[in-house]
Amino acid sequence: xxxxxxLVTGGAGYIGSVLVRLLxxxxxxxxVLDNLSFGGEPLLDLLNNDHFEFIKGDIRDKNIVKDSMKDxxxxxxxxxxxxxxxxxxxxxxTRSVNIDGAINLYEAAEAAGVKKFxxxxxxxxxxxxxxPNSFVDENSELAPVSLYAETKVSFxxxxxxxxxxxxxxxxxxxxxxxxxxxxxPRFDLTVNEFSKDLALGKELIIFGEQFWRPYxxxxxxxxxVIAVIEAPSEKVAFDVFNVGDTKENYQKQMIVEEIRKQLxxxxxxxxxxxxxxxxxxxxxxxxxxxxxxxxxxxVPDGIAQVIKVVSEGLILNPDDSxxxxxx
Numbered sequence: 001x002x003x004x005x006x007l008v009t010g011g012a013g014y015i016g017s018v019l020v021r022l023l024x025x026x027x028x029x030x031x032v033l034d035n036l037s038f039g040g041e042p043l044l045d046l047l048n049n050d051h052f053e054f055i056k057g058d059i060r061d062k063n064i065v066k067d068s069m070k071d072x073x074x075x076x077x078x079x080x081x082x083x084x085x086x087x088x089x090x091x092x093x094t095r096s097v098n099i100d101g102a103i104n105l106y107e108a109a110e111a112a113g114v115k116k117f118x119x120x121x122x123x124x125x126x127x128x129x130x131x132p133n134s135f136v137d138e139n140s141e142l143a144p145v146s147l148y149a150e151t152k153v154s155f156x157x158x159x160x161x162x163x164x165x166x167x168x169x170x171x172x173x174x175x176x177x178x179x180x181x182x183x184x185p186r187f188d189l190t191v192n193e194f195s196k197d198l199a200l201g202k203e204l205i206i207f208g209e210q211f212w213r214p215y216x217x218x219x220x221x222x223x224x225v226i227a228v229i230e231a232p233s234e235k236v237a238f239d240v241f242n243v244g245d246t247k248e249n250y251q252k253q254m255i256v257e258e259i260r261k262q263l264x265x266x267x268x269x270x271x272x273x274x275x276x277x278x279x280x281x282x283x284x285x286x287x288x289x290x291x292x293x294x295x296x297x298x299v300p301d302g303i304a305q306v307i308k309v310v311s312e313g314l315i316l317n318p319d320d321s322x323x324x325x326x327x
Contacts, residue, residue: 005029006229007072007114009059009105010079015120015175017042017183019076019222024051026226033057033068034079038322042183059101062108069112076225077105078120080151083188086325087148098151103158110168116237117170118228120221121156123214123242124149125174126280135249135283138174138240145278160238169237171228176216176244176282180302185315187306188324191215191255191299195306196318198259198266208273209253214282216244217297224293231291241287245295249281258300262307 006023010016011032023030024046031053032043046052057064059079080098081087087094102119109117126136127143144150159170179191187196190213197204224243228236250258253270260266287293309315315323 003029004073004229005031005071006074006076007031007033007068008076008078009033010077012036012040012042012184013038013078013082014182014184014186015178015218015221016076016078018218019078019225020046020052021183022219022222022226024049027051029053031055031068031072033059033064038184059105060096062104065105065108066112069108069114072109072112072114074116074118074229075105075109075114076118076120076229077102080120082148083325084146084148085188087146087151089326091147094147095151098148099154102155106159106162106168106170110162110166114168116229116233117159117168118225119155119159119170119172120225121152121172121174121240122149123174123176123244123280123282124278125153125156126282128279129212129281132279135246135281137283138242138286156240160240162238164238169233171236171238172240173224173228174240174242175221176214176242176248178218178221179215179299180217180219180297181305181309182218185318185323186325187318188326190252191302192306194252194255195259195303196310198263198268199307199310200318203267203269204256205269205271206252206256207271209256209270210251211279212249212251212281213278214242214244214249214280214284215255215299216248216295217302220244220295220297223296224287227287227291227293235290241290242282242284243287243293244282244284245298246282246284248295248298250299255299259303261300262303
């Protein structure tokens with residue numbers, strides 16, 4: 001592993017900053033390509049590490065991307081405009097980064113002979129379940145209902161449509177809704193936001209408490225990327241995996257119940273919402289059976305982390321806009 005070089009795009013981000021550290025801990029050499037749209041503070045301490053290299057740039061810049069490929073064995077492609085609100089700000093920019101930039105990255109990787117290309121996709125691709133009593137899996141119909149998911153589906157189709165004799169073998173990871181602590185904290189994510197607001201003593205107002213989503217800790221999403229890097233190619237190449245745990249599908253009201261176990265005095269108000277464009281429960285049997293991936297943390301663990309950092313002042317102003325993807 002000490003001779004394996006991994007390029008992480010978006011390595012200064014919420015998931016990327018965790019992934020980079022896990023890779024370094026395991027002895028990988030890590031390059032990060034990031035445009036620092038949310039700042040570079042999550043990477044500052046890593047500049048002291050001889051196995052770390054930082055490149056500032058945009059994944060749409062052909063020259064920078066080409067240069068970043070030197071001696072790279074694997075790519076973890078996380079860089080994108082993430083989430084429905086952020087994507088809605090500038091749809092043209094979203095398509096340019098999430099589709100055109102991603103294609104530019106893969107083309108450069110193939111030309112450079114990079115072995116593996118791991119793409120951070122999303123379970124949002126499933127949209128809304130046709131059968132509310134069932135679980136969707138990797139073979140289920142994709143029905144994106146947001147620009148964010150549309151761009152992820154588009155690039156998935158591009159990757160999986162590449163010639164099977166390509167040197168650069170793609171794997172698509174459909175991430176669950178993420179939560180937990182990172183070097184680039186976010187409090188605009190369901191578990192983190194609910195836990196933060198209730199830890200601050202606010203009344204929490206929830207719309208559509210009955211709709212389902214799968215959740216996964218940021219550390220485990222990062223671990224799944226490493227699991228694919230280390231898996232035999234024949235088990236992961238040109239394939240798609242949901243990332244999470246089947247037991248970690250929650251309705252919003254279920255998340256609130258878990259928070260109330262740790263904050264019994266929490267005040268919550270539910271507002272009826274009978275329609276939500278996204279409603280899906282997801283099966284994660286494939287990634288478990290194929291490469292043995294198991295999560296290490298569950299929703300109550302993430303809730304406890306957020307409550308601790310908020311209540312003990314490890315983060316002084318968690319309501320600051322810098323902890324959101326839309327400023």
